[in-house]
Amino acid sequence: MKMRKSGLFILLPVLAGTFLLLTAFGPFSTNSTGEVPPAETITIPDDIQRIFDKSCFGCHNSESTSDKAKKKLLLDQFTELSKVKLIGKLGEIVETVENNEMPPEKFLSKYPDKALTDDEVKRLKEWADKTADDLMK
Ligand code: HEC
DSSP states (O other): OOHHHHHHHHHHHHHHHHHHHHHHSSSOOOOTTSSSOOOOOOOOOOHHHHHHHHHTTTSTTTSOOHHHHHHHGGGGGGGGGGGGHHHHHHHHHHHHHHHHHHSSSSHHHGGGGGOOOHHHHHHHHHHHHHHHHHHHH
């Protein structure tokens, strides 16, 4: 009787320890929220980069003379953003291009060739939506 009890006292912590080790370092390792870790980084495909370069980069880069544009979006450092910020900015990109807010109208009246074509709006939106989705998985 005495023997069985103490045996259980040894076995239980060992089992618990094994379980903890497996969940922490094993193939099923999880992050602090208990979910499978999602993708941490993104890459910008060439066709999307070309759209950014043509219509957005001039204002949204760290050397830009527009402080307002810089504060909102830095395309040269975009992929270095934290996951949470990336998801937020991708959503803002979708919103601005959907509502024809970017590039700004004033700018387009001077440089009409920088306007996004319908196809570019579509591709940009699809990419941003999908990338944000993947980050949230
Ligand atoms: C002529 C300069 C210029 C160009 C070109 C430009 N932007 Fe902007 N963008 C701005 C400025 C200025 C702001 C800040 C507006 C404000 O603070 O009200 C801004 C803000 C934004 C924001 C943040 C909007 C928000 O919700 O606050 C996003 C996202 C954005 N731009 C995306 C783009 C994208 C995508 C392109 C290319 C398709 C683009 N911009 C092209 C000047 C530019």
